[in-house]
Amino acid sequence: MAESQENSFLDETRHVKMPPVCHMTRRLSRRAFIASAGAALLAPSVVAQQRPASATRRLLQLNAYPINAETPLDLLTTYLTPNDVFFIRHHWNPVVPDRKQWALTIDGGVARPLKLTIDDLRKMPRAVRTCVLQCAGNGRSLHRPIVPGMQWAHGAVGNARWTGVAVADLLDRAGVNAEAKHLHTSGGDNPPGKVPPFHRSIDLKKALEDCIVAYEMNGEPLPELHGGPARLVVPGWTANHWMKWLARLSPQPQAQTGFYMDTAYRYPKNPGQPGAPVKPEDTDPVTELFVKSTITQSPHQAKLGSALKIAGIAFSGAPDIAQVDISDDDGATWTAATLDRQHDPYAWRLWSMSYSPKRAGTIKLVARATDSRGRVQPRDAVWNPSGYLHNGWHAVDIEVTG
Amino acid sequence: MRGSITILVTSTAVLAAAFAVKIASSTGAAGHAQPGVVSALGQEPPALGTRLTPLPDGEGKAVAETSCLACHSSDLIRQQRLTKQQWTATITKMINWGAAVPESQREALLDYLATRFGPENSSFQPVVARPNGRR
Numbered sequence: 339m340a341e342s343q344e345n346s347f348l349d350e351t352r353h354v355k356m357p358p359v360c361h362m363t364r365r366l367s368r369r370a371f372i373a374s375a376g377a378a379l380l381a382p383s384v385v386a387q388q389r390p391a392s393a394t395r396r397l398l399q400l401n402a403y404p405i406n407a408e409t410p411l412d413l414l415t416t417y418l419t420p421n422d423v424f425f426i427r428h429h430w431n432p433v434v435p436d437r438k439q440w441a442l443t444i445d446g447g448v449a450r451p452l453k454l455t456i457d458d459l460r461k462m463p464r465a466v467r468t469c470v471l472q473c474a475g476n477g478r479s480l481h482r483p484i485v486p487g488m489q490w491a492h493g494a495v496g497n498a499r500w501t502g503v504a505v506a507d508l509l510d511r512a513g514v515n516a517e518a519k520h521l522h523t524s525g526g527d528n529p530p531g532k533v534p535p536f537h538r539s540i541d542l543k544k545a546l547e548d549c550i551v552a553y554e555m556n557g558e559p560l561p562e563l564h565g566g567p568a569r570l571v572v573p574g575w576t577a578n579h580w581m582k583w584l585a586r587l588s589p590q591p592q593a594q595t596g597f598y599m600d601t602a603y604r605y606p607k608n609p610g611q612p613g614a615p616v617k618p619e620d621t622d623p624v625t626e627l628f629v630k631s632t633i634t635q636s637p638h639q640a641k642l643g644s645a646l647k648i649a650g651i652a653f654s655g656a657p658d659i660a661q662v663d664i665s666d667d668d669g670a671t672w673t674a675a676t677l678d679r680q681h682d683p684y685a686w687r688l689w690s691m692s693y694s695p696k697r698a699g700t701i702k703l704v705a706r707a708t709d710s711r712g713r714v715q716p717r718d719a720v721w722n723p724s725g726y727l728h729n730g731w732h733a734v735d736i737e738v739t740g
Numbered sequence: 741m742r743g744s745i746t747i748l749v750t751s752t753a754v755l756a757a758a759f760a761v762k763i764a765s766s767t768g769a770a771g772h773a774q775p776g777v778v779s780a781l782g783q784e785p786p787a788l789g790t791r792l793t794p795l796p797d798g799e800g801k802a803v804a805e806t807s808c809l810a811c812h813s814s815d816l817i818r819q820q821r822l823t824k825q826q827w828t829a830t831i832t833k834m835i836n837w838g839a840a841v842p843e844s845q846r847e848a849l850l851d852y853l854a855t856r857f858g859p860e861n862s863s864f865q866p867v868v869a870r871p872n873g874r875r
Contacts, residue, residue, distance in 0.1 A: 395871055397869050399788060400815060400866050401815040402789055402792065402813035402815055403791070405789055407788060423871055484822065484859060486826055488816070489819040531837050532837050532838040533837045534837075
């Protein structure tokens with residue numbers, strides 16, 4: 339199978355780098371053995387096949403239902419991530435409202451409770467945010483010790499142009515009470531059995547600052563897979579705050595309670611021993627993204643001295659990225675990459691550089707971002723029991739021959 | 741639920757044979773640092789949401805199917821690499837959330853999951869899927 343693994347179509351995840359602790363003995367199940375045997379028989383045909391025309395537009399499906407799928411890194415090379423290859427994260431099979439029947443309820447601590455249809459929203463001033471949406475669990479599979487949950491690698495992230503109505507305008511229309519400090523949100527998430535409801539809240543201050551209720555994504559009506567007819571957009575914050583299939587906004591004096599506020603989506607206040615339990619009182623809600631850079635383009639093989647294009651993305655919970663550096667000596671020395679000029683607050687920066695390998699053998703390149711608030715991406719992410727916000731240095735290998 | 745989010749598949753085995761070839765990896769890295777399940781012989785990749793891979797055979801498979809797969813596909817199980825302690829906690833959490841695990845079969849389920857999807861599990865690969873809709 340060595341030959342077919344050189345085929346870039348098959349080689350979906352070469353950018354995933356596991357820490358050295360995870361070398362494992364491969365144990366084939368009977369089914370895997372049979373499948374492997376089949377693969378061996380079919381291998382020459384597979385290699386001989388032309389890559390299907392649609393193969394470049396694809397997702398890596400981690401779960402068939404509820405659907406969870408991440409974007410292959412080679413499709414994260416544009417400023418805006420196309421809707422059809424944007425990562426999908428569903429907790430449960432949702433109840434997707436009919437666009438014509440849908441209405442957003444605004445109640446709670448307001449003078450004038452409202453029910454607004456999509457047409458009502460479209461008549462209000464348009465607000466646009468171009469920013470990163472990243473699952474809180476992106477990179478979960480890279481944490482050591484291993485933690486349970488959807489085993490995302492690097493691709494549960496995208497950058498899109500979201501259009502809708504500013505939450506500030508909506509709440510202005512409804513008239514928020516002075517006592518309200520938190521914006522409670524709920525949507526079409528439809529937990530089965532006795533799973534607690536997916537009710538959340540965000541600080542009202544953040545909601546009024548720059549959040550919007552989006553009904554478009556990259557100029558199209560917001561796709562159902564991404565929370566259509568409308569979802570919350572919370573620039574710079576993890577995706578769990580971006581309520582999909584949005585149904586209700588409700589300003590309240592206190593934060594929302596329940597499993598998805600008090601137990602899930604929490605992060606240790608201070609780094610502890612990896613693998614050690616963390617008490618709830620020693621955690622804070624996961625909110626802002628951590629500074630992070632990911633390498634999305636690099637060759638598998640190269641000749642000594644050749645000029646290689648290395649490129650990637652960088653983003654943070656800060657509004658901008660100040661710098662991205664690349665190292666080929668495990669962080670002893672760094673070279674600055676060039677940041678692309680395209681930018682909006684909390685959007686990612688595309689970056690690139692020309693790299694020329696100076697020795698033969700396996701060269702490991704790592705990327706490190708620094709954000710506009712001076713925070714530097716760490717070599718190792720902070721381990722946490724739910725595997726949130728992995729942002730350790732991303733590494734790729736290049737085989738260099740003389 | 742409306743729309744085309746879930747695609748019902750009657751026979752995962754037939755689909756697996758028709759669409760997929762599992763590409764063996766010699767690296768044995770954890771997670772899905774592996775080439776993925778891809779379509780073979782020039783076929784289009786399966787549509788997003790296709791249920792492709794069943795749980796492996798063994799004692800405990802039946803209870804895993806009835807108690808776990810009512811709410812999520814087998815993928816979520818097969819990608820885990822958990823210790824027996826972590827599986828115990830996961831089963832407890834799922835029972836509290838409504839998973840129908842008869843008390844008499846709880847131990848068999850734990851053994852099934854911990855044996856096949858323990859820290860050494862490297863069998864999972866994501867399915868390369870064809871996206872829905874327009875770009």
